Amino acid sequence: MIRHIVLFKFNPGIGWDHPEAIAAERSSQQVGDRVPQLLQWRTGRNISERSIAYDFVAIGLLQNEEALMDYLNHPFHRKSSELWKKISSWVIADLTETGP
Template structure:
């Protein structure tokens, strides 16, 4: 199994009052039901106010790296990427669990 974790950090001038952030959050919430390779899907806003904190997390569980590759190119996921790219930078990790 592969745990795919992404942490998003808003670009300067973006916060949760921005309609683009709210739209990206709504799209992220649906990824788990739209991408069949995902066995589990979690997402949420960060509660920490520390400077090093990121703003949002998505966390997916997939069978293997082949499923990760299918997830990455899925059209719904690609739409989510487009939305998040406009408002944030991110880091990812894929770990075997």
Template structure:
């Protein structure tokens, strides 16, 4: 099993209630039900006010590297990525559990 962790940082001046952000969240929210490769899907806003904290996180799980590749390339995932590129940066970690 591979965990896929993504941490998003909103760009300077972009707020959570920005319509672009709301659309980005809504694009990712249903992926757990849309993409067969996902075994686990969870997302949410950070609640920490620490200055090093990121703003939004996604945690997911897939069976193996091939499933991860199919998830990353899935059209629904890519559609969300296009939206997020407009207002945020992110980091990822993929690790075996």
């Protein structure tokens, strides 16, 4: 199993009241329903006020690397990613998970 984690940080001048931020969040919330390779999908706004904190997170679980690649290339995922590219920077981590 692969745990896919993405942390988004808004560009200067962007906040949760910005229409493009709202659109990106809504799109991300739908990824789990629209991309069949995802076994689990969670998204959420960060609640930490620390300066190093990111603004939004998406966390998915996929069966294997082939499923990860299919997810990354899925048209809905790519569309959602484009919304975030306009308003943020991000970091990712893909972790191999074993056991319960």
